[in-house]
Amino acid sequence: MSLARLGCRASALERTGSLRPQGLPLPASWLLSVVEFGLATPNTYFRIQAAGLALAYMLFNRPGAAACIRAQDLRFTDVALEAQLVDFKMALRTGRERHTFSVPLNGADKADRPMLLVRRVLAAHYAAHRHPAAMLFADPAAPPTQRRFHLAARVTGRWLTRLRELVPLRTPLGGVFQGHSVRSGAASEAYALGVPVAVIAELLGHLSPQTSLQSYIRTRWRASVGSLEVLGRYTPTSSLRL
16 A cells, blocks of 8 residues: 555656656766866856866865855965865855865876866956955956955856856756756766775765765766866876876
């Protein structure tokens, strides 16, 4: 009887079209297409959003990571991008000290278009004499005082929606791309490349790797074209080369 009731309920939901679509990981191949768009577009704000989404992906989209980065929170060295991230919990700032991250650059003989895009946006910020404490990925047309406000922690979801209109991305049957697709995409692509689960969990901000495996990593995910350029920087062999 229990199975019959569940079957009737599932059938009724399907007839009314109430089945929820499945959240899908965002493929690195599409992220690279967004990076190429950002490097080529003459629209400054589109370039900024493309760079913000690329950085969010490389930072495994920790809540508020790209949204609340000030220009002074990023610094390029010879081997890495150093970043300070505001601590967020449930999309709210906690007031705790910032997290620090080092995002390795690809080797000198390897392409690194995502970092090139972020570097250009950072350089343009200072070339326009914007304040170091201003949000790097805020609308440059906004008043200077407004650009000092933190953006919403989930603004990466809005970037994703807008950029999908400009850079087409086919949605598989029964699926949907949303804000969490950035996190699950980075985690699944990194796992497919052989990045240790413990490293992925740390990048996601999880205390337990089991949380990452249960909620974000698709263990059967196959690495997409371009994943090495975006996330290969975290593989053990890349670390050895650097």
